[in-house]
Amino acid sequence: MAREMMYGEAIAAAIAEEMERDSNVVFYGQNLAMTERDPFLRRFGKKRVRIAPISETAEMGVAVGAAITGLRPIVELWMSEFMLVAFDELINEAPRLRYMSGGQVKVPLVFKAGYGFAAGWAGQHSNCVYHAMMGIPGLKIALPSTAADAKGLMAAAIRDDNPVVYLHHYMLTLDKGPVPEGEHLVPFGVADVKREGSDVTIVATGWMVKKSLAAAELLAKEGISAEVVDPRTLTPLDVGTILKSVKKTGRLVLVDQGTRHASAAAIIAAEIAEHRGNALKAPVKMVTALDTSIPFSEPLENYVLPNEEKIVAAVKSVLAQQLAAV
Amino acid sequence: MAREMMYGEAIAAAIAEEMERDSNVVFYGQNLAMTERDPFLRRFGKKRVRIAPISETAEMGVAVGAAITGLRPIVELWMSEFMLVAFDELINEAPRLRYMSGGQVKVPLVFKAGYGFAAGWAGQHSNCVYHAMMGIPGLKIALPSTAADAKGLMAAAIRDDNPVVYLHHYMLTLDKGPVPEGEHLVPFGVADVKREGSDVTIVATGWMVKKSLAAAELLAKEGISAEVVDPRTLTPLDVGTILKSVKKTGRLVLVDQGTRHASAAAIIAAEIAEHRGNALKAPVKMVTALDTSIPFSEPLENYVLPNEEKIVAAVKSVLAQQLAAV
Amino acid sequence: MAKKKGLTADRLIWMYTQMVRIREFESRVKRTFVEHPGVIRGHTHLGDGAEATIVGALATRQDDDLAMPSYRCHGYPLVLGTPPRKMMAEIYGRKDGLCGGFGGSMHLADPEHHFPGTSGIIGQAITHATGAALTAQVKDTGQVIYCFFGDGATKQGAFFESLNLGAVWKLPIVYILENNYYQAYTHVSLEDANYIAGDPLSKKAQAFSIPGVTVDGTDPLKVYATVQKAVERARSEKGPSLIEAKFHRLSAHGNAITVPPVPTQFPEHEAVEVYGKKAEFAAAIKNDPIPKFRASLLRKRILTKEDAQRIEEKARAEMEDAVQFALASPLPAEAEAVKHVYA
């Protein structure tokens, strides 16, 4: 049974359901559960649902300490960039404690944050920082692009025995989609083909999936069949599904809201280069943000971010290329 | 005129020479200039050379504030991972303030830190974090691999009007090499071909350059001619020089002390994939650390890190491959 | 409210004028959300209610002293001499904006007018201000840095690290904690251990053995006198002080956070909107620093009613002009976006 739900609602639903299921799950963060009217507070009580001071280092570190001693904390961090003031906890504590202890402890926690708020939030509130979390052994990263994935990845994140960074895209908050009721788990490390196609593979995450699907629509009108693959988790990364698609289409366009060198796109491009690089019909093409911080003013912001037109142009350019002469 | 110098000495020499040249350069950090006997303190006085409390957020943030108001701070941060507790300053302050001000301020500073100390420092002190700094518009990253580059890149970093992360490799500290006396600047964004060759291109930075050169020696004995390219700065990245080499050799092995998805190797692989992907004679090959934190015990540590043998094996594997059938 | 030493009638009138200008500017920013919906994007934070603290503090400035606040940054540059036209144009994202449309409301910067820039990440601007004080000390410029931040920011490690470093290095800086009782939607009683214990937030100064004083932030003369002492201390190389100025902001934290195309707008103040405490907010309105200061100046015959009216009208005209200028200014050309990345 599925129900139409907003992406944002779907996340809350998953948290509520998991808190219902497992009393070890606690939920805290800044500016939440301020009053007794808060629905989470009413339902789960003030031990398990808490407002935290603006202290990301303590908030995230407390989660690590709580996790190794038996809780399963979810920390609401709001904007993913706020984690940078406490990045050590994300990169050098949560994912390493288990390994350094020789497997004696586990660190089940979720750092939840929004990202990519491309609506005039300017240079410090709308960049993408997930690239910096990739390749950190011990850490997992989820980036849902639909309401259903939002729910299923959050539930899976909470049940995971490892630290998970759960990054939801602000621009998708109000987007509706069918969401399975009750238990719905999206396994980590399983990419989803959001649209099938045969001429070119487009890989994208988060808001860029929406843009890529829109681009695929436009391309379809011109008779170009694009397959859109959403990895859904960046760690673990389902290279297999992408490879399978690329074997079929022979062409790959990677779309990423981050800048070129701070993108998941580049990491995925590298994987494909190593696994199949010289067997492609055309070199891969990355559609990323331009190499700037995010500017405040709307035309500037639009200019630097990837969009449907840029994706369409990239697809056409890889289709135009023949296998280059060696 | 060049003089034999240790890599570590060469860095100190550059700092001293630049402090002599420009009275706006200040130098501070933890555990330095503790007593009046400190040579920097004696030479430049206690206004310009300071000991700082263990407060990376303040240390790095103070540098940003000092830079926008007219100083050129060099902050000694010791181990690059210590910057993670203050990563916001590196990612979201120093490189963004100029852009957000519409070009009104500049942020000339150097965050100096060592990295990659593969000598039993275990899970939190020997990982590589430069990947997280790549693709941050406004920031520059230097990773010297020789004593001469160590001096020239530090001098260039201090003179640069932008924030620079200067990462020296701990394992190279005592390595000697000829270093030009007096003014010696290594321009940013200019890769250096450390060894010429024709069969395969190896790209590496820092300690991995040394390992790659050693591997190239071994390969030469077997009649394989490897070219070793050191980008020297990751931002700006000299894709041109790497491309030129790859056009010549047709094969690319990327060596990186970081893990696969947290490496400069992957970013460079992506660039090559986009610029020349399907024209290679074999897919690129990455030689990186295994996907673990750095373990303490010596055999474990050795096992996860790249070394000469792994590089040799990778080169042979790309040489063995023929152009894959499409 | 005695006339403070060193404050001439002219200076008091100047202070009143600045307070009125800030209020008028902020009210025009706020009205923009209604009068010109969609013109202001992102997140915008207003300084109404803070006027007495801003002006009382900055009235102690000497020529080259710098002001370095947080993202709630509109009030200060108005006092420092930044043209409101450029500020409004920046907040509207226009080409003629102070930062060419690159920064917006949270990131005003005007180094020419002693306003080097701001950060939107809580607490980090405190480190930057401390760094500016290092420059002043190293270059021996005699400057003092005025570092403003909120009650919420005192929960960030950056705050503590900065104050310790500032104290150890005896930097010429005054730390001004604007305790407006809220960090975004959270009342200070929910996150500050000092407050919960019934202690002033200025007690945090004890952690650094520096002076910590709490002052009524709705009274510009009390703020002036308190900051003055701290500035003297800073300028005479004795190091920083922490001043807690208490006041209510009079608008909500910022415009409501929404996803386009849902239009942004200003909700009611959190005291009412979140906590349902109408009486608290009514008391804050009653304690509005501007009518209070006006009444006192009138009472002391420093200001006549006509003067006051003229000042207010002038401010209205000035800010109307700023709005019109900003509306008329074109949006920046999109390809400009790749500029200013590197120096």
Next chain:
Amino acid sequence: MAKKKGLTADRLIWMYTQMVRIREFESRVKRTFVEHPGVIRGHTHLGDGAEATIVGALATRQDDDLAMPSYRCHGYPLVLGTPPRKMMAEIYGRKDGLCGGFGGSMHLADPEHHFPGTSGIIGQAITHATGAALTAQVKDTGQVIYCFFGDGATKQGAFFESLNLGAVWKLPIVYILENNYYQAYTHVSLEDANYIAGDPLSKKAQAFSIPGVTVDGTDPLKVYATVQKAVERARSEKGPSLIEAKFHRLSAHGNAITVPPVPTQFPEHEAVEVYGKKAEFAAAIKNDPIPKFRASLLRKRILTKEDAQRIEEKARAEMEDAVQFALASPLPAEAEAVKHVYA
């Protein structure tokens, strides 16, 4: 030095025994650098000098209470019951080490013995301990967390953020600041604003309106009494306290940092090596907590000379066994390295 309520003669002897065991363990670690050069890699930090603080504090523990210190972590698990064999094997990087050779000296972990693990990044372990206290509170276990950290760590934002959060949430934790006057090579007078002003570091507690007490960290009974009060407060849901225990460490910060193949070794204590203050270090040696406690127990006839000798010999034998065990333990098989990344 009065006999404290609740401390039986047996318990006092137990305390002395633990202090001696720690000292003997650390001296064997240190001797390894000379006796078996190359066996210990990386950076190793010793707790000699801290014994009275460690044991005095942990003597107040109830069964399930946790100890969570920094990277200077050898002393605590010895008191909690961790076998020294496994600890030494870990420090030597062996297969039979406490963490299978994955962690080393800085990252001992023994959750089974109430020692959940440590962090080598200054200040972060304070946040982790605070999180463990959250677990205790949420699960209502009645546990108290003993959080140990250095004077240097109190300069990290993590320290301040944790204490505020701990105070606001009234967490069952005791923050024990080991002021050994040095952070690595830097004397506290060069980096701490309280110290420079002549104030105790426990004054930092004022920033959170929690009790802040300074105690002689070379006297286990004074430490015991002080920590006891704080533990009672924590256990009765009144929240955290900050206790500053003052003592000198008796070895250098850690082994000298060198690049292989240059062998690692222990330099002299910084007081001498860096600052040339021989008298300071001589005084520290004179104030060594172990002979002091021994003399007092002998004086009070709680301990006989023979008891004392037996305790010391037993500790020597125990740690000799640990060294031999560790030396005999094989290195881990290299391919093990890919284990334990994910649960």
